[in-house]
Amino acid sequence: MRNDDLATYETWDMTAPVVPPRSRLFNLSPVGFGTSLVECLTSYLSRVAQAHSVTPGALHHHELMKHGACRRNMFGCGVDARTRSSTSGINATGGVAADFVSAIGKLTARNDLRYLTMIPWKSLFPSPLLMRGVAAWCPVCLTSWEQAGKPVYVPLLWTLEVVKFCPYHRHPLRLTCPHCSLPQPLLGQCSWVGFCTRCRRWLGSDSGKDDPQRYSVLHQESPDWEIWAASQVGDLIKAAFHNPPLLTREQLSQLIRAGTDLEGPSSFARILGVSATSVGKWRMGAKHPMLPVYLRLARVFNVTLADLLTGRVSPDQVHSPDLAGVPRWRNLWARRRWPFDKLKIARQMEQALKELPPPSITTFQNRNGYHYSTIHKYFPDQCRAIQERFQEYRAASIQKAHAAKIAEFRQIAYQLHEQGTELFVNRVLTRMSVPKSLEHRIACELLAEIKREILANGRPGGGSPATVT
Numbered sequence: 001m002r003n004d005d006l007a008t009y010e011t012w013d014m015t016a017p018v019v020p021p022r023s024r025l026f027n028l029s030p031v032g033f034g035t036s037l038v039e040c041l042t043s044y045l046s047r048v049a050q051a052h053s054v055t056p057g058a059l060h061h062h063e064l065m066k067h068g069a070c071r072r073n074m075f076g077c078g079v080d081a082r083t084r085s086s087t088s089g090i091n092a093t094g095g096v097a098a099d100f101v102s103a104i105g106k107l108t109a110r111n112d113l114r115y116l117t118m119i120p121w122k123s124l125f126p127s128p129l130l131m132r133g134v135a136a137w138c139p140v141c142l143t144s145w146e147q148a149g150k151p152v153y154v155p156l157l158w159t160l161e162v163v164k165f166c167p168y169h170r171h172p173l174r175l176t177c178p179h180c181s182l183p184q185p186l187l188g189q190c191s192w193v194g195f196c197t198r199c200r201r202w203l204g205s206d207s208g209k210d211d212p213q214r215y216s217v218l219h220q221e222s223p224d225w226e227i228w229a230a231s232q233v234g235d236l237i238k239a240a241f242h243n244p245p246l247l248t249r250e251q252l253s254q255l256i257r258a259g260t261d262l263e264g265p266s267s268f269a270r271i272l273g274v275s276a277t278s279v280g281k282w283r284m285g286a287k288h289p290m291l292p293v294y295l296r297l298a299r300v301f302n303v304t305l306a307d308l309l310t311g312r313v314s315p316d317q318v319h320s321p322d323l324a325g326v327p328r329w330r331n332l333w334a335r336r337r338w339p340f341d342k343l344k345i346a347r348q349m350e351q352a353l354k355e356l357p358p359p360s361i362t363t364f365q366n367r368n369g370y371h372y373s374t375i376h377k378y379f380p381d382q383c384r385a386i387q388e389r390f391q392e393y394r395a396a397s398i399q400k401a402h403a404a405k406i407a408e409f410r411q412i413a414y415q416l417h418e419q420g421t422e423l424f425v426n427r428v429l430t431r432m433s434v435p436k437s438l439e440h441r442i443a444c445e446l447l448a449e450i451k452r453e454i455l456a457n458g459r460p461g462g463g464s465p466a467t468v469t
């Protein structure tokens, strides 16, 4: 071929293209990223599972746990107002949220999943009254997304205890299924976002009576206040995307000092609906208030919540509050917390340590209604003892059951041999009281041993010759 002919063909670029690193799971974009309605991490987890046609339970068990996500049961259905399920921790500020952000982030190659949780505000919020233990949703939002063909998801906004209304539809959030009236966990083991984990029906309907008070730990105030509060929290969630500086304890202390100087400590505490002791602690910079109190402070100081929590409010801006527009707030907690009776728990643990068969620590917790972290914090040694006792008992039970199966297998094998039936592993296994309940490998070894015994007995001087294979 001449050089002139070659010139008519285009030249090929043989350098290998740069291929970005692949992620194990789909690199799904979180819904509403950068807005006040950004998706929460539990909803993202559920949608990633759906995109792979697996259940959230399977995704957690087979993928997330291997990458350091919490090993505890994240799919408990036993939710009520007092249960702060560990699942709500996935969207919160602590270690569970950090573990899930890291595990899901590694698998989807996303490094922005912290914005799907409250981690950006970690240093500001103590955990009480921050997250809901149960799911809440706006039926109007769900239906409008579904009808518009948009993804159905759960915004981070709805997972916060302080948010009682949808600020866009001015509609109260629902806390119970419109069909079966049961509350919903934040993650369904085998169900998708928008559907009841119990009756599997669509949650977007607003029929049937809701019972939000029963499943809330925070009082619901007037709709006007709740809608204002929800919009403020929405703006705060949106502000997190700009990584703003956070309100320091010194700044908070100065603001509280300005408030108490104007109104007097007791009067200022009364306006906020909290105790004078709490106000004293914030004034000293000893601790941070909870999210509902920050909202009350923002209202009293007549500033936005986002400005307050990003340190953009100076003490000079604090003037005598216009109390005419300030609602009269009730005590924060809707339900009285159970008194913590340390002696009673110690007595119950002592009894559990004598009980036969020994209960597991989970059985003990569920039976007496205690939370995992509470008893592990105050009674670590007793918890360990209960766990060890249960594990020893379980190991012994397993061994006993195994020995019984071996004895049964032997007995069946000898019976068959006496009947003149040829001995095969499956022939013996299928005749067991629970067919094939002995592992096949063990059964093979055992049958070989039995055959050797029969052969030994069948030698001259032994029993009658055996029919073996």
Ligand SMILES: [Zn+2]
Residues within 6 Å of the ligand: 138, 139, 140, 141, 142, 166, 167, 168, 169, 170, 171
């Ligand atoms: Zn809505």
Ligand SMILES: [Zn+2]
Residues within 6 Å of the ligand: 177, 178, 179, 180, 181, 182, 196, 197, 198, 199, 200, 201
């Ligand atoms: Zn239902």
